[in-house]
Amino acid sequence: MSQPAVRVRNLTKQYPGRDAPVLAVNGIDLDIRVGECFGLLGPNGAGKTTTVEILEGLNEPTSGEVEVLGLRWGTNGREIRERIGVTLQATRFPEKETVRELVTLFRSFYRSGLTCEEAIGKVALESKLNAFVEQLSGGQQQRLAVAIALVGDPELLFLDEPTTGLDPQSRRQLWDVVRDLRDRGRTVLLTTHYMEEAERLCDRVAVIDHGKIIALGSPAELISRLGGDHIVEFGLIGDGEMPPADAFSGLESVLQSRLEGDGGYSLTVSEPHRAIPALLAELDRSGLPLARLTTRHVSLEDVFVSLTGRHLRDGDSESTADAPRTRRRGRSRRAG
Amino acid sequence: MGRSSPLFQLYLTRLREFYRQPARIFWVYGFPILLAIVLGLAFKNRPPEPVAVDLIDGDGASAVETSIDTYNARLHSSEGTKNVRRDRPPILVHKLPEAEALKRLRTGKTALVVLADAGKSQPVTYRFDPTRPEATIARRVIDDVLQEAAGRTNPRPAEDLYVTEPGSRYIDFLIPGLIAINAMGGGMWGIGFLLVNYRIGKLLKCLVATPMPKRDFLLAVMGARLTFLIPDLTILLLLGKLMFDMPIRGNVALILLVDVFGALAFAGIGLLIASRTSTTETVSGLMNLVMLPMWLFSGVFFSAERFPAAAQPFIQALPLTQLVQALRAIILEGAGLFDVAIPLLILGAWTVVTFYLALRLFRWT
Ligand SMILES: Nc1ncnc2c1ncn2[C@@H]1O[C@H](COP(=O)(O)OP(=O)(O)OP(=O)(O)O)[C@@H](O)[C@H]1O
Ligand SMILES: [Mg+2]
Numbered sequence: 001m002s003q004p005a006v007r008v009r010n011l012t013k014q015y016p017g018r019d020a021p022v023l024a025v026n027g028i029d030l031d032i033r034v035g036e037c038f039g040l041l042g043p044n045g046a047g048k049t050t051t052v053e054i055l056e057g058l059n060e061p062t063s064g065e066v067e068v069l070g071l072r073w074g075t076n077g078r079e080i081r082e083r084i085g086v087t088l089q090a091t092r093f094p095e096k097e098t099v100r101e102l103v104t105l106f107r108s109f110y111r112s113g114l115t116c117e118e119a120i121g122k123v124a125l126e127s128k129l130n131a132f133v134e135q136l137s138g139g140q141q142q143r144l145a146v147a148i149a150l151v152g153d154p155e156l157l158f159l160d161e162p163t164t165g166l167d168p169q170s171r172r173q174l175w176d177v178v179r180d181l182r183d184r185g186r187t188v189l190l191t192t193h194y195m196e197e198a199e200r201l202c203d204r205v206a207v208i209d210h211g212k213i214i215a216l217g218s219p220a221e222l223i224s225r226l227g228g229d230h231i232v233e234f235g236l237i238g239d240g241e242m243p244p245a246d247a248f249s250g251l252e253s254v255l256q257s258r259l260e261g262d263g264g265y266s267l268t269v270s271e272p273h274r275a276i277p278a279l280l281a282e283l284d285r286s287g288l289p290l291a292r293l294t295t296r297h298v299s300l301e302d303v304f305v306s307l308t309g310r311h312l313r314d315g316d317s318e319s320t321a322d323a324p325r326t327r328r329r330g331r332s333r334r335a336g
Numbered sequence: 337m338g339r340s341s342p343l344f345q346l347y348l349t350r351l352r353e354f355y356r357q358p359a360r361i362f363w364v365y366g367f368p369i370l371l372a373i374v375l376g377l378a379f380k381n382r383p384p385e386p387v388a389v390d391l392i393d394g395d396g397a398s399a400v401e402t403s404i405d406t407y408n409a410r411l412h413s414s415e416g417t418k419n420v421r422r423d424r425p426p427i428l429v430h431k432l433p434e435a436e437a438l439k440r441l442r443t444g445k446t447a448l449v450v451l452a453d454a455g456k457s458q459p460v461t462y463r464f465d466p467t468r469p470e471a472t473i474a475r476r477v478i479d480d481v482l483q484e485a486a487g488r489t490n491p492r493p494a495e496d497l498y499v500t501e502p503g504s505r506y507i508d509f510l511i512p513g514l515i516a517i518n519a520m521g522g523g524m525w526g527i528g529f530l531l532v533n534y535r536i537g538k539l540l541k542c543l544v545a546t547p548m549p550k551r552d553f554l555l556a557v558m559g560a561r562l563t564f565l566i567p568d569l570t571i572l573l574l575l576g577k578l579m580f581d582m583p584i585r586g587n588v589a590l591i592l593l594v595d596v597f598g599a600l601a602f603a604g605i606g607l608l609i610a611s612r613t614s615t616t617e618t619v620s621g622l623m624n625l626v627m628l629p630m631w632l633f634s635g636v637f638f639s640a641e642r643f644p645a646a647a648q649p650f651i652q653a654l655p656l657t658q659l660v661q662a663l664r665a666i667i668l669e670g671a672g673l674f675d676v677a678i679p680l681l682i683l684g685a686w687t688v689v690t691f692y693l694a695l696r697l698f699r700w701t
Contacts, residue, residue, distance in 0.1 A: 056545055058701050078547055086545035092537025096356035097349060108345040109548040132356075145542075152546065 003070050005156050005187040006032040006055055011064035013050050013211075024050040025061070026211035032189060037182050039202035040191040041300070043308060047211040048191040049089055052160050055189070056086050069156060082111060085154030087145045089161050089191075095134035099125055099144055102133065103151055110152035119151040122180070124173050139166040146177060157181060159190040163197060175201055195301035205300070209308045222303045230272045231302055232279070234293040235264035243286070252278040256306060268298070268306070342548050346556035354526075354564065364521070364564070365571055368514045372507070372572070375637075376580055379506035384425035387474040389448045390437040391429050396452030396460075403485035404429055404478075425477060438463070447471035450478060456486045504668075508583070511576040512663035513636035518568045519595055520630060520656055523602025524609070524623045526561050531610035532619040535699075544700040558603055565599050566592075573667075585670030594666065594676055597683040598659035604690030605655070611697040630656035658682045 013025040024047045032038045040048045053059040054066060057073045057080060066073060068080050093102055103116045113119075120126055123143035128136060136144060142165060149157060159178070163171045178188050178201055192198055198205050199219045207215040207222075215222055223229075236242065242259075248267060249257040253275040256268040269275040272295050283290055354360060391397050404427050411426055432440070440446040441463060447470045449463040460482060464471035484490075534540045543553060569592060576582030584591075609622045633647070634640060634656035643651055651657050662679035665671035 053701075058541055058545055081545065081547040084545075086542070088538050088542055088545075091539060091542045093539060094349065094353050096353050101349065101352065104340075105345045105349050106546060108340050108342045109546040111547075148542070 004031040005034045005069060006030065007067040009065040011054065011066065012062045013054060014062045024211055028213055032187060034187055035185045036203040037178060037188040037201055039198040039205040040208055041198055041205055041304060042208035046208045048208055049160055052158055052191060056158055083155045085149035085152055085157045087149040087159045087162055091145050093133045095132060097133055098130050100129045103147055106148045107151045113152040114150060119147045122150055122177050123147045139170045142166060146174065156187045161191055163194060195299055195304065199300050207304060207307055214307050219300050222300060223298050229298055230269045230295055231298055232267040232269050232272060232275060232295050233264055235291040237289040237291045251275060251282060343552040343556055346553055347559050350556055350560035368518055368572060369575055372511060372514055372575055375510055376507040386426040386428050387477050388428040388446065389450055389474055389478055390440055390446040391431045392434045392437050392449060392451045393431050394451065395454035396458065397431055400450065400452045401429060403481055407481045427477065448474040507580045508668055511572055511582055512667050513660050515569060515572050515595060515663055516598060516656055516659040517636055519598040519659060520602045520627060522561055522564060522599060523606040524627060527557060527603045527606030528609040528623060529619055532613050535614050540700045561603055562596060562599060565595055569595055584667055586666030590673060591663065591666050594662045597680055601655040601683045601686035604687045604694060607694035608690045611694045612699055630654050635660055655683055655686045
């Protein structure tokens with residue numbers, strides 16, 4: 001039990017970029033325990049796919065050590081492949097194959113595994129058994145990819161953004177697949193942009209940004225590390241000059257104050273019943289009328305935003321440096 | 337090889353993927369057949385087309401008309417007899433006022449305008465553009481008719497023998513070329529383009545993440561390619577045989593062997609093209625770069641020997657040239673294994689070199 005399912009030490013990956021080399025993974029250490037569901041979170045271009053593909057043996061690291069199920073890619077590649085399952089971020093399967101044919105094909109690669117029907121049943125695609133791939137919706141194709149990853153009955157399953165583009169019901173179905181695997185003692189490593197998914201599904205998460213792990217722990221730990229338990233969000237009427245975010249950071253029981261992209265403010269608060277009266281008094285004093293005010297519990301998304309300074313799905317900008325600039329632009333448009 | 341072996345399943349997948357794509361089937365089978373039929377009919381031996389001329393309505397016009405009518409009548413009555421010169425076409429005459437005839441000549445509606453003075457020994461004028469081949473033919477034909485009508489005799493009897501033997505017509509030349517073109521297209525599309533598409537769709541990555549033996553994947557793709565060769569070859573040979581009465585003088589097994597060698601050489605080139613390429617644009621460009629020179633120089637549609645001697649070493653080194661020549665030698669001349677040993681060697685060399693390079697360069701991700 002002592003041996004982790006995945007062990008990574010000082011992993012780096014450098015791509016030859018157009019102008020300057022891109023350091024997609026910049027020194028990652030990671031231990032994923034057997035039987036846990038581990039989530040990798042991070043904005044676009046953070047290095048999640050690169051990291052996962054190195055673990056899957058599909059990409060060569062520039063430096064660092066990787067052990068998967070106690071084995072190394074260089075010497076035991078074939079053995080590792082027998083024991084892992086991989087779902088890539090968006091695979092295009094041949095259009096004119098049926099679901100059953102494709103799963104049968106992939107089953108033939110493994111010494112042991114599920115039957116074709118079992119694998120398809122796990123992702124609830126039984127009704128599409130004889131449909132061509134081209135007749136499946138995007139979400140159904142995604143589930144087919146998961147069925148294919150499951151057909152070898154893997155000890156360790158990699159899922160790169162498995163639920164992107166799925167409807168809520170399909171997403172829940174996929175969560176059940178993951179929980180079922182975990183209940184059977186299997187290990188799952190998934191990447192996602194959905195905080196809710198990570199909170200509900202993952203035993204532990206790592207937040208990656210710019211190729212580095214900036215936070216690691218269970219969702220509850222990360223949330224409590226943020227300090228406050230509550231978030232107070234409010235907006236002001238009028239498009240005159242907005243007070244800066246730190247105008248509110250000194251209020252009673254406010255731990256952190258941030259300006260949101262939509263022109264509203266977001267306060268991390270330990271005791272709402274003290275912070276809100278203080279806020280109202282402050283607004284009254286400076287003659288700023290309130291447009292809206294809501295409170296909610298801290299979520300992993302808030303952790304993420306406070307760590308990286310931006311939302312997980314902030315635009316789709318490739319360059320991570322763009323995101324804060326976008327927000328400033330949003331604010332000045334409002335102000336002017 | 338069991339039903340559940342990776343090799344068998346991969347092979348099956350490839351076959352299904354092909355025969356379930358009607359559009360692809362058309363391009364592989366339908367298109368060469370259409371090409372053969374269209375070109376075969378276009379170059380079929382036929383009686384010559386009638387020659388049309390404009391005759392200026394004047395004093396000598398009716399005499400000219402009479403001569404031409406007599407000529408046409410004689411041509412008609414002697415049809416099928418041996419001593420009629422078959423390059424002599426019937427003549428169609430339009431009698432028109434001068435201004436209109438000249439206008440038709442200027443605007444290209446007629447190729448030749450004839451003006452004859454009255455009387456058998458009076459001059460005749462032909463107006464035409466000498467750069468238009470049909471005009472010079474018409475002039476020659478009409479002039480012969482008029483000169484003979486005026487009393488010229490041809491002292492030396494002449495006979496034309498036309499070559500229409502099966503085996504030496506254009507269609508016989510063309511069909512082995514189309515078989516070779518199919519082998520080339522199969523290697524480019526069925527290997528090169530296919531693998532690049534798999535790479536773009538991340539399917540290669542997805543496959544290589546499983547314990548699938550890589551060798552089995554490549555063997556299955558190659559096996560499927562060689563399997564498709566059989567219908568390719570059968571259809572074109574049958575078309576030639578049944579529709580155009582093309583002779584198949586050599587051994588069919590040898591034809592298949594040569595075709596397999598050709599297909600392997602092109603599969604190697606396709607694999608090499610696909611070894612690193614990861615966009616459709618690049619692979620299309622590379623495929624054109626490979627195929628275009630061979631379409632032009634390898635003697636599929638007209639003989640490669642027409643090109644200058646300096647270009648011949650290059651042309652002869654092209655795999656398509658060797659494949660076309662070997663297929664023609666077997667099908668049309670009944671060549672045996674030893675006669676096609678050199679083409680087989682050259683194709684084999686292409687196969688070995690391209691596979692060696694491609695397998696070293698090939699990227700799965
Ligand atoms: N083949 C490549 N060549 C060059 N740069 C690359 C390559 N693949 C990825 N990168 C760069 O490496 C960085 C990390 O990319 P990666 O795909 O790992 O991000 P990600 O976290 O998976 O993002 P997303 O959430 O958008 O999937 C990005 O800046 C990307 O531009
Ligand atoms: Mg990614």
